[in-house]
Amino acid sequence: MSSSLELVGDKLPDNAQYKNRFEIPSASSNRLYVIAQNKKTNQWSCSCPGWIRHRKCKHLTSLQPLLAQHDKEQKRLG
Numbered sequence: 001m002s003s004s005l006e007l008v009g010d011k012l013p014d015n016a017q018y019k020n021r022f023e024i025p026s027a028s029s030n031r032l033y034v035i036a037q038n039k040k041t042n043q044w045s046c047s048c049p050g051w052i053r054h055r056k057c058k059h060l061t062s063l064q065p066l067l068a069q070h071d072k073e074q075k076r077l078g
């Protein structure tokens with residue numbers, strides 16, 4: 001079964017620091033932002049200016065239920 005997060009964005013390959021990278025469309029422009037989960041801390045982050053400045057943004061806030069579900073799915077897979 002594919003992750004529910006794949007319904008909101010395209011999955012990108014992992015890099016050195018981040019896993020579960022997804023490209024998500026901005027609501028207010030035609031830009032794309034990347035959300036990703038830190039490999040060490042499992043914290044989610046976003047590439048948008050709001051997150052960079054405040055460590056909090058509407059993307060991650062609105063996706064929170066899906067992120068939690070994604071974490072649960074991963075735990076179940078072991």
Ligand SMILES: [Zn+2]
Pocket residue numbers: 033046047048050051057058059060
């Ligand atoms: Zn964001």
